[in-house]
Amino acid sequence: MRSIGRLGRFGARLVTSPAGLGTIGSVGAFGVYGQYQGWGECKDFFEHSFITRKNPDPVVDFYSTEEFLQVLGIFPIAIHFILAGVTWREDRENAMDVYGSMLIQFDITEKTVKTDDGKEVVGFFNKRERFVNYVPFSAALGLPILLWDQTQNYGFQRLKDGSMRVSHQGESFYGPWPIVYAVKLHAAYVAWATEKHINSELFGTEDLEAVEEQRSNIPAMALNQFTSKLQTQMEGAIAQMKQRNENTTEAEAGLAKLQKLNKIKSTKSTITVATKKRLQRTSSRIEATDPEAQKAITQALAVVSKVEGGQAAQAALQEMMAQAKAA
Numbered sequence: 229m230r231s232i233g234r235l236g237r238f239g240a241r242l243v244t245s246p247a248g249l250g251t252i253g254s255v256g257a258f259g260v261y262g263q264y265q266g267w268g269e270c271k272d273f274f275e276h277s278f279i280t281r282k283n284p285d286p287v288v289d290f291y292s293t294e295e296f297l298q299v300l301g302i303f304p305i306a307i308h309f310i311l312a313g314v315t316w317r318e319d320r321e322n323a324m325d326v327y328g329s330m331l332i333q334f335d336i337t338e339k340t341v342k343t344d345d346g347k348e349v350v351g352f353f354n355k356r357e358r359f360v361n362y363v364p365f366s367a368a369l370g371l372p373i374l375l376w377d378q379t380q381n382y383g384f385q386r387l388k389d390g391s392m393r394v395s396h397q398g399e400s401f402y403g404p405w406p407i408v409y410a411v412k413l414h415a416a417y418v419a420w421a422t423e424k425h426i427n428s429e430l431f432g433t434e435d436l437e438a439v440e441e442q443r444s445n446i447p448a449m450a451l452n453q454f455t456s457k458l459q460t461q462m463e464g465a466i467a468q469m470k471q472r473n474e475n476t477t478e479a480e481a482g483l484a485k486l487q488k489l490n491k492i493k494s495t496k497s498t499i500t501v502a503t504k505k506r507l508q509r510t511s512s513r514i515e516a517t518d519p520e521a522q523k524a525i526t527q528a529l530a531v532v533s534k535v536e537g538g539q540a541a542q543a544a545l546q547e548m549m550a551q552a553k554a555a
Contacts, residue, residue: 274398274412276419278427281391284350284384286432291355291382292336298443299421331360341386354383356399376403378411394426421446459486 280287290296313327323333334357341351357380363373379399384392396419401408424446425431430439442449462483469476 269402270408271400272398273401273408274415275395276397276416277393277395278419278423279387279391280384280394280423280426282426282432284353284386284392287384287392287394287426288338288350288353290426290431291353295443296382296422298440299425299446300418327364329362329364329366331358331362333358333360337383343390349386351386352383354381356381361403374403376401376407378403380415394422396422424450455486455489459483462486 313325315325317323317325317331320333322335323331325331334355337352337354337356338350339352340348342348358378359380360377361375363375366373378401381395381397381399384394386392396415398411398415401411425443428442428449430442433439462479466476466479466483469479
């Protein structure tokens with residue numbers, strides 16, 4: 229407790245020193261300047277898109293239900309917290325309150341088209357969602373103090389070849405300008421995670437438990453896909469090394485570790501203590517921070533980088549690992 233007290237007194241002296249006060253004043257002035265310049269009010273402030281050939285019906289279901297919220301919320305605890313505080317508004321359609329601190333309104337536009345064989349399918353879908361955030365409990369007290377107000381669009385349009393262009397677009401934002409950058413970062417992650425989920429083999433299947441498990445941990449799913457791809461790359465690298473009569477003892481030992489890592493994933497066991505219960509079954513995920521997993525992947529990347537074309541594969545895999553870790 230004495231250490232905490234000393235730390236607190238040191239922080240107070242630092243903040244109230246001339247340099248501290250000057251820094252606070254400069255940051256505050258810059259913030260006010262940015263707001264005055266209109267940085268906190270913008271239109272079309274982000275757009276992300278990807279192509280999918282999935283059936284449009286499960287994509288519509290995904291965006292129209294709480295499934296998308298699992299990706300949007302990132303962390304399960306955040307999703308459960310939000311859902312626990314949701315109250316549907318009776319004074320307006322398709323609107324809900326979240327703990328009296330956030331108003332969510334949405335409307336859905338859907339159009340069907342006929343395919344070449346005469347079937348009717350969804351050719352256009354858009355969910356327009358508005359999020360209005362207030363200072364906590366201020367709205368409940370009858371004096372709502374606005375924090376920020378943003379509107380986003382999620383949907384798809386069918387292309388001539390039968391595929392769909394799925395898009396996420398930031399329509400408008402009004403609020404403190406630094407929040408715009410946080411929203412953009414979040415939107416980039418959501419678009420990346422959504423593309424990985426929708427274009428996965430599980431999406432749209434009847435294995436609802438597996439789909440739900442994947443949806444709740446997209447970064448782990450992406451990492452699993454790339455460790456499997458890395459194993460194939462490494463097997464090819466070792467074959468090339470043998471053709472050149474190079475010593476493959478160390479590489480084969482690394483391959484064995486990677487094979488073991490992927491086998492653990494496929495049998496739904498655990499690497500460390502990453503097991504959890506969900507929907508009445510035990511499942512597991514690979515932790516990118518697990519030392520054994522990192523060692524096996526790093527060794528495999530070192531081997532793959534030595535063969536022709538390996539540097540490009542290594543760079544792509546390292547980028548995916550970094551995304552999975554950051555998420």
